[in-house]
Amino acid sequence: MATKTDIASAATENAVTLSKDEILRYSRHLIMPEVGMEGQLKLKRARVLLVGTGGLGAPLGLYLAAAGVGKLGVVDFDKVDFTNLQRQVVFGTKDVGRPKIEAAAERLGNLNPEIQIEPFETQLSSENALEIFRDFDIIVDGTDNFPTRYLVNDACVLLGKPNVYGSIFRFEGQASIFGAPGGPCYRCLYPEPPPPGLVPSCAEGGVLGVLPGIIGSIQAMETLKLILGTGEPLIGRLLLFDALGMKFRELKLRRNPDCPVCGDHPTVTKLIDYVEFCGIRGEEAPAQQTSVPDITPKELKARLDRGDDLYILDVREPHEYQICNIGGHLIPLGDLSKRVNELDSSREIVAHCRSGKRSSEAVEFLRKAGFRKLWNLKGGILAWSDEVDPSVPKY
Amino acid sequence: MPVKVLIPTPLRAYTSKQDSVDLKASTVGEALTALTAQFGDLRKHLYNEDGKLRSFVNVYVNDEDIRYLQKDKTQLNDGDTVSIVPSIAGGNRR
Numbered sequence: 047m048a049t050k051t052d053i054a055s056a057a058t059e060n061a062v063t064l065s066k067d068e069i070l071r072y073s074r075h076l077i078m079p080e081v082g083m084e085g086q087l088k089l090k091r092a093r094v095l096l097v098g099t100g101g102l103g104a105p106l107g108l109y110l111a112a113a114g115v116g117k118l119g120v121v122d123f124d125k126v127d128f129t130n131l132q133r134q135v136v137f138g139t140k141d142v143g144r145p146k147i148e149a150a151a152e153r154l155g156n157l158n159p160e161i162q163i164e165p166f167e168t169q170l171s172s173e174n175a176l177e178i179f180r181d182f183d184i185i186v187d188g189t190d191n192f193p194t195r196y197l198v199n200d201a202c203v204l205l206g207k208p209n210v211y212g213s214i215f216r217f218e219g220q221a222s223i224f225g226a227p228g229g230p231c232y233r234c235l236y237p238e239p240p241p242p243g244l245v246p247s248c249a250e251g252g253v254l255g256v257l258p259g260i261i262g263s264i265q266a267m268e269t270l271k272l273i274l275g276t277g278e279p280l281i282g283r284l285l286l287f288d289a290l291g292m293k294f295r296e297l298k299l300r301r302n303p304d305c306p307v308c309g310d311h312p313t314v315t316k317l318i319d320y321v322e323f324c325g326i327r328g329e330e331a332p333a334q335q336t337s338v339p340d341i342t343p344k345e346l347k348a349r350l351d352r353g354d355d356l357y358i359l360d361v362r363e364p365h366e367y368q369i370c371n372i373g374g375h376l377i378p379l380g381d382l383s384k385r386v387n388e389l390d391s392s393r394e395i396v397a398h399c400r401s402g403k404r405s406s407e408a409v410e411f412l413r414k415a416g417f418r419k420l421w422n423l424k425g426g427i428l429a430w431s432d433e434v435d436p437s438v439p440k441y
Numbered sequence: 442m443p444v445k446v447l448i449p450t451p452l453r454a455y456t457s458k459q460d461s462v463d464l465k466a467s468t469v470g471e472a473l474t475a476l477t478a479q480f481g482d483l484r485k486h487l488y489n490e491d492g493k494l495r496s497f498v499n500v501y502v503n504d505e506d507i508r509y510l511q512k513d514k515t516q517l518n519d520g521d522t523v524s525i526v527p528s529i530a531g532g533n534r535r
Contacts, residue, residue: 192530215529218450236528238496286526288450291460297504297526380454 062090062116068160072114085274086114092273095119095182097170097198099150101258102188102212102265104136109266110186111154111161115273118154119182121166122146129441133255170194172317175201184272185225186210186265192239193320199224199232200317203308208272212265217254217289219261222280222299223268225308229281234302234309239324257289338406341396341421343433357390359397361408362427366400370439372430379404382411391417398423398430400441442467442517446476447524455482469500470513472523487525497528 064072064086075081075089094115096103099122110118126134126141126149141149147165154163166178170189179185179201187198187209195213202209202225209225211232224231264285271277284297306313341349349356360367360374367376377385379399389395395417397405402425409422423430431438446462453460462479466472477484489495500507501524507515517523 190530192528195530213529216450218529220526220529235499236497240495240497240528284526286524288460295504295524297501297524298506300506300509302508 062087064090065160068114071158071160075113080276081274085276088273088275089114089270090116092184093117093119093182094184094186094269094273095121095179096186096188097121097194098188098190099134099136099146100124100130100188100190101133101214101253102190102262103150104134105259105262106186106188106266106269107136107150107154108157109263110269111158111163113266113270114158115161115269117162117164117182119164119166119178120147120150120154121168121170121178122150123167123169133253133258135259170197172197172319175317176205179205179207182207184208184210184269186269187212188262188265192324195232196239196323197317197320200307200314203231204316210265210269210272212261214253214257214261216252217257219257219264219287219289221261221264221268221285221287222283223272226279226281228301230299230301231305231308233307234305235284235299237302237306241325254289257287260287260289338409338422339420340424342424343430346396346421346423346430347434355393357393357395359389359395359405359408360399361397361404362399366441369441370427370431372398372427372435372438374398379408382408386412386415389417391419394419394421396421396423398426400426401428402426442519442521444472444517444519444521444523446472447522449525449527449529451527451529452483452486452525455486456480466517468513468517469502469507469515469523472517473500473513486527499526500524501526 064083069076072086075086076083092115094110094117096106096110096119099107099120107118107120124146126137126144126146128142130137131139136150136153145167147167151163151165168174170178175197185198185202185207187195189195189198198209207225208223211224212221213219223229268280271279282299284299286295286297301308303310358372358374360371360376361379361382362376363378364376377388395412397408397420399405402422405426406422409420412420427438428440431440443463443465446464448456448460448462456462462476464472464475466475473487477487487495487498494500502510502515502517502521507513
């Protein structure tokens, strides 16, 4: 049985009261005995930090602000772009190009001017995480990458703060609460991150827009329950959601006594280098790309205009080819080993994908298979659109 | 024993898009062996070079983690559900 935690009551009981306006605003909470005046004051005294204002952070921020969480910290360093709007409902079209933190703070402040919003326009790191987390009671993880996820987990365990976790992939989501007293942490569930090569590539990525709304709302609900000290929190349980099957399942989680962070004899007692831990070297220039011969979009265009005999190999997925293409021969990266005999090693081959990462893997594979006249289109079809043909849509 | 193995979204690319696979096995190890015999590409996503289950992939029998049962020797009963649950960190296109 999971232990109930009552975060806010442990905090110092300031003489917090509700104004007449606040009583009206929160009336649908106040008339519920499970919340009532006492619960609403707990919410007002609560200090919650939201890491990330992306797909999960958007509904989280909106619901926590609306519910009257007194101090809402928000950490992000990104800018709003057009591809965010399909799911990050805290932003509007006019916010494109603005810092996320600024746009989110404005929207949340407009939704509920009674609360205090504390923006941190920075990338969460091993250097600043403990300092930022210290002033909050609950940390909500709305991140989208493994290094930050392990960082948030470890910092929460080191500080003894609950970590309300959510994660999404395409049409599947996970949620739980880590780092609660006696409960498991993220490393008890997954001791190590996947090596970068096995993380699904952008071909298999993407997310159905409503999914983060569902998982983020579950995180918001669990956050309110922790603050109110009511119900059965999602501690020691991993909730799995499959949107396509519209099924929820629940798995048991246990604290691992051998866990390197929260176990009986922890070996991780301070924050580490999480980028290194996750084996990611440089996001802009994937390791393989340095050894692969590049051709720039402009060079490729010039050679095609000259009439050079080049075989353009598109290693993206068929549904991406439908979005846009530059007339290449489509063999998805995953099928390349089976269909390599379709290629003529006597011709020069220029491989491309969306951004250049998958095609560099394709070039590497073909080189090992004995091909010699190989090029990787630098920056992929995105760079082609930027530098050669702006009529090719970017996605 | 007839059992059902549930395949998570990220691994469905290697199971001909099937979200579950029905097979016969008396232990978890047998079930995963049968599964990877049927879908060879799945193997490197479930096991590391030493043939051990990868540390970002968990396997459950019904709602119990096999790490806290008898691992791959965990017995299966008729109608049990084996779930493969890898870590996910969605949204991001790296």
